[in-house]
Amino acid sequence: MSHLTQNLIGKKALLLVLADQEPEPENGAVMEKLPWRYCLGKVGAMEAHKVVAAIETAAKKNGIINPDVYREIHALYHAIVEAIEGVTRGQIQLGSVLRTVGLRFSIIRGNPYDTPEEGEWIAVALYGTIGAPVKGLEHEVVGLGINHL
Amino acid sequence: MSHLTQNLIGKKALLLVLADQEPEPENGAVMEKLPWRYCLGKVGAMEAHKVVAAIETAAKKNGIINPDVYREIHALYHAIVEAIEGVTRGQIQLGSVLRTVGLRFSIIRGNPYDTPEEGEWIAVALYGTIGAPVKGLEHEVVGLGINHL
Amino acid sequence: MSHLTQNLIGKKALLLVLADQEPEPENGAVMEKLPWRYCLGKVGAMEAHKVVAAIETAAKKNGIINPDVYREIHALYHAIVEAIEGVTRGQIQLGSVLRTVGLRFSIIRGNPYDTPEEGEWIAVALYGTIGAPVKGLEHEVVGLGINHL
Amino acid sequence: MSHLTQNLIGKKALLLVLADQEPEPENGAVMEKLPWRYCLGKVGAMEAHKVVAAIETAAKKNGIINPDVYREIHALYHAIVEAIEGVTRGQIQLGSVLRTVGLRFSIIRGNPYDTPEEGEWIAVALYGTIGAPVKGLEHEVVGLGINHL
Amino acid sequence: MSHLTQNLIGKKALLLVLADQEPEPENGAVMEKLPWRYCLGKVGAMEAHKVVAAIETAAKKNGIINPDVYREIHALYHAIVEAIEGVTRGQIQLGSVLRTVGLRFSIIRGNPYDTPEEGEWIAVALYGTIGAPVKGLEHEVVGLGINHL
Amino acid sequence: MSHLTQNLIGKKALLLVLADQEPEPENGAVMEKLPWRYCLGKVGAMEAHKVVAAIETAAKKNGIINPDVYREIHALYHAIVEAIEGVTRGQIQLGSVLRTVGLRFSIIRGNPYDTPEEGEWIAVALYGTIGAPVKGLEHEVVGLGINHL
Numbered sequence: 001m002s003h004l005t006q007n008l009i010g011k012k013a014l015l016l017v018l019a020d021q022e023p024e025p026e027n028g029a030v031m032e033k034l035p036w037r038y039c040l041g042k043v044g045a046m047e048a049h050k051v052v053a054a055i056e057t058a059a060k061k062n063g064i065i066n067p068d069v070y071r072e073i074h075a076l077y078h079a080i081v082e083a084i085e086g087v088t089r090g091q092i093q094l095g096s097v098l099r100t101v102g103l104r105f106s107i108i109r110g111n112p113y114d115t116p117e118e119g120e121w122i123a124v125a126l127y128g129t130i131g132a133p134v135k136g137l138e139h140e141v142v143g144l145g146i147n148h149l
Numbered sequence: 150m151s152h153l154t155q156n157l158i159g160k161k162a163l164l165l166v167l168a169d170q171e172p173e174p175e176n177g178a179v180m181e182k183l184p185w186r187y188c189l190g191k192v193g194a195m196e197a198h199k200v201v202a203a204i205e206t207a208a209k210k211n212g213i214i215n216p217d218v219y220r221e222i223h224a225l226y227h228a229i230v231e232a233i234e235g236v237t238r239g240q241i242q243l244g245s246v247l248r249t250v251g252l253r254f255s256i257i258r259g260n261p262y263d264t265p266e267e268g269e270w271i272a273v274a275l276y277g278t279i280g281a282p283v284k285g286l287e288h289e290v291v292g293l294g295i296n297h298l
Numbered sequence: 299m300s301h302l303t304q305n306l307i308g309k310k311a312l313l314l315v316l317a318d319q320e321p322e323p324e325n326g327a328v329m330e331k332l333p334w335r336y337c338l339g340k341v342g343a344m345e346a347h348k349v350v351a352a353i354e355t356a357a358k359k360n361g362i363i364n365p366d367v368y369r370e371i372h373a374l375y376h377a378i379v380e381a382i383e384g385v386t387r388g389q390i391q392l393g394s395v396l397r398t399v400g401l402r403f404s405i406i407r408g409n410p411y412d413t414p415e416e417g418e419w420i421a422v423a424l425y426g427t428i429g430a431p432v433k434g435l436e437h438e439v440v441g442l443g444i445n446h447l
Numbered sequence: 448m449s450h451l452t453q454n455l456i457g458k459k460a461l462l463l464v465l466a467d468q469e470p471e472p473e474n475g476a477v478m479e480k481l482p483w484r485y486c487l488g489k490v491g492a493m494e495a496h497k498v499v500a501a502i503e504t505a506a507k508k509n510g511i512i513n514p515d516v517y518r519e520i521h522a523l524y525h526a527i528v529e530a531i532e533g534v535t536r537g538q539i540q541l542g543s544v545l546r547t548v549g550l551r552f553s554i555i556r557g558n559p560y561d562t563p564e565e566g567e568w569i570a571v572a573l574y575g576t577i578g579a580p581v582k583g584l585e586h587e588v589v590g591l592g593i594n595h596l
Numbered sequence: 597m598s599h600l601t602q603n604l605i606g607k608k609a610l611l612l613v614l615a616d617q618e619p620e621p622e623n624g625a626v627m628e629k630l631p632w633r634y635c636l637g638k639v640g641a642m643e644a645h646k647v648v649a650a651i652e653t654a655a656k657k658n659g660i661i662n663p664d665v666y667r668e669i670h671a672l673y674h675a676i677v678e679a680i681e682g683v684t685r686g687q688i689q690l691g692s693v694l695r696t697v698g699l700r701f702s703i704i705r706g707n708p709y710d711t712p713e714e715g716e717w718i719a720v721a722l723y724g725t726i727g728a729p730v731k732g733l734e735h736e737v738v739g740l741g742i743n744h745l
Numbered sequence: 746m747s748h749l750t751q752n753l754i755g756k757k758a759l760l761l762v763l764a765d766q767e768p769e770p771e772n773g774a775v776m777e778k779l780p781w782r783y784c785l786g787k788v789g790a791m792e793a794h795k796v797v798a799a800i801e802t803a804a805k806k807n808g809i810i811n812p813d814v815y816r817e818i819h820a821l822y823h824a825i826v827e828a829i830e831g832v833t834r835g836q837i838q839l840g841s842v843l844r845t846v847g848l849r850f851s852i853i854r855g856n857p858y859d860t861p862e863e864g865e866w867i868a869v870a871l872y873g874t875i876g877a878p879v880k881g882l883e884h885e886v887v888g889l890g891i892n893h894l
Binding site (some may be wrong): 598600605606607610611614627630678681683685708717719723731733734737738739740741742 | 868
């Protein structure tokens with residue numbers, strides 16, 4: 001039976017996205033010396049598909065997933081949509097219900113289980129604000145999606 | 150126009166629930182010296198209503214909300230349900246679709262905006278695992294709900 | 299092209315369910331002299347299926363639908379579920395997310411369009427309260443479902 | 448423990464929106480002499496965000512909410528979205544699934560509970576038709592959202 | 597009590613949409629000699645309303661439904677939306693969450709029950725692919741909606 | 746770039762579940778000589794978790810998935826839930842909204858893409874009836890869930 005190790009992929013993705021700065025290679029307390037691939041980014045949008053696209057683009061550019069392999073894109077896509085569900089809480093809709101988001105995101109690819117058969121997983125974390133399309137009329141939101149690669 | 154201050158209620162609720170131990174009064178780096186009320190707890194359940202009840206009970210016991218005022222219960226209830234939506238991602242269902250959760254939760258009551266008119270808000274953060282009702286067959290989840298009190 | 303007549307089936311169902319007393323045959327201002335069949339009832343429940351069952355039973359007992367014809371049961375069922383969606387607003391869940399309802403319901407069967415081809419339709423209206431399973435911790439809710447018979 | 452008074456904010460909002468004319472100050476049977484603020488309006492749209500915007504604009508123009516206080520906008524926003532869920536019954540989508548709405552709306556701000564601690568609440572009621580984007584191919588819908596302010 | 601006959605309207609609609617070619621009148625093994633009306637079509641879209649429109653247009657052009665009778669349009673509309681829910685599995689969204697579909701559809705109008713009181717029903721079946729807006733990055737999907745006419 | 750081959754895993758799963766009998770090894774026209782693993786089963790239930798459990802048990806017993814590897818259970822679980830969404834169309838609820846299902850299911854594990862990097866995928870197809878908990882008061886339903894393993 002497999003178990004989650006101390007290298008919790010979701011927790012690390014959340015701490016990355018909540019951190020005030022991107023961790024530097026030499027002292028990145030969050031990512032330590034794990035052989036994991038990760039990246040960080042930002043996106044502001046009134047349309048969910050722009051959030052999806054921004055995260056997919058970042059994952060491809062930073063070599064987190066192989067853009068030629070559909071199974072990797074499929075795994076990432078579902079992790080993104082699940083993370084957005086935490087942000088939108090109910091309906092994956094932004095501008096169509098007159099709200100907008102400003103989000104930071106992190107993506108980590110790694111092996112969080114203690115048995116090698118579990119292979120690689122991907123985590124997408126989102127943190128930022130949702131609100132009316134007016135600066136200041138907003139509150140915080142978070143989302144996390146995890147999938148096997 | 151009001152703006153979120155540095156005292157981000159959602160971020161603090163998340164850092165609290167992600168922390169390995171409860172912050173102690175004298176050195177709680179997360180909560181600093183804010184005049185905010187907060188509490189932490191744990192709940193494992195196959196039924197969403199037990200998660201709701203555990204958080205409501207903790208909020209009442211720790212004086213986060215006034216159990217005799219419906220508007221406070223109403224505000225907390227919606228914050229809890231929104232946090233659970235991040236955990237369940239689509240349908241607020243656990244045992245009814247054969248899955249179980251083991252969660253830590255934090256609740257914070259405070260004033261995250263820089264204008265006094267915004268008054269008090271409540272944040273509920275959830276972090277833990279979801280999975281089959283077998284130890285080890287699970288992955289991490291997170292949720293955050295924020296509401297005006 | 300067909301149009302809704304002044305005999306608005308949904309509005310009448312709502313006015314019936316909002317009225318403080320059941321209209322009497324001789325002076326029922328709401329139902330006037332329309333050759334429509336209708337009934338009224340009450341249900342309190344923590345489980346949505348009890349709401350469905352109470353309305354179905356009333357409709358059968360009062361001759362609103364023919365209990366031996368599946369198309370009538372199918373039409374009523376969907377009208378009920380749509381009305382409940384107005385009450386629960388998001389997830390058709392009550393006790394499973396720790397809330398309860400106390401509802402009055404009305405059912406009307408009639409022909410609200412000005413062309414005979416449109417035939418009969420059914421309307422189900424719900425009005426009452428939703429809240430914590432404690433008296434007083436609740437607010438009002440409404441729902442309306444309409445379907446062709 | 449607080450209880451709903453006879454001044455039921457949801458019922459009044461529904462009766463207002465169902466009334467054939469706007470109640471006049473001197474004889475408004477629905478609103479009587481309550482010190483409540485309310486307004487009425489109309490919106491036809493194939494996009495939910497136009498419904499949200501029309502109601503928010505009316506609430507601000509008529510002084511129902513303070514447009515500079517986010518907590519008031521947040522409370523109203525959720526009441527609107529909940530009312531729309533009664534109208535759309537399942538997915539908050541109109542034109543994206545090829546349907547359109549023609550709605551009247553009412554907004555009331557008042558104190559429906561018998562204890563002063565419960566403070567002010569807001570109710571948004573919707574009534575009108577939903578259907579294909581062709582006149583006459585439509586049926587009635589209703590929605591009600593209630594939130595603490 | 598009514599029962600489904602061997603002339604299963606849903607199964608036939610699925611076999612039609614899964615068949616590699618349209619059945620010819622003289623040897624259509626799927627439709628046999630049933631006095632049922634049916635048609636087949638194709639639609640590729642990033643917007644759900646285009647799927648709805650394509651199916652509605654085909655149904656009207658092929659005489660499956662009467663375009664002047666709202667009850668027939670209403671019945672078909674709900675069958676289409678239910679079939680799309682099988683395709684989208686959770687949220688009726690395509691381009692707004694950055695995905696596209698390529699679908700074949702079939703529509704059958706007939707009487708699948710053994711008692712004449714059950715009258716006519718309509719079935720809409722969908723089969724094709726969903727995926728990223730890039731050829732090849734997709735997997736299969738299916739949906740079936742059935743309603744009384 | 747990968748493409749779906751003629752060995753369409755979803756279509757085969759649907760044809761299997763729609764077939765009147767299980768295909769025999771020597772003449773199984775549906776499965777031909779593909780090196781794919783598959784199984785068939787039946788389940789009748791008023792609770793979605795029984796449908797999930799029946800399919801998971803069949804998959805484990807027939808060696809479709811490895812019961813000790815969470816990533817395989819995770820992949821199958823999401824395929825099952827997506828298939829159930831086609832059956833329930835909106836809310837994954839059965840008895841809780843007073844309806845019951847009688848389903849046949851098929852599970853196939855195979856490689857439907859023409860490039861080896863795409864690896865194995867799993868398809869779950871459901872076909873049967875949904876309706877009131879009374880024999881005869883029901884119509885057909887279908888669902889298909891596909892996931893990378």
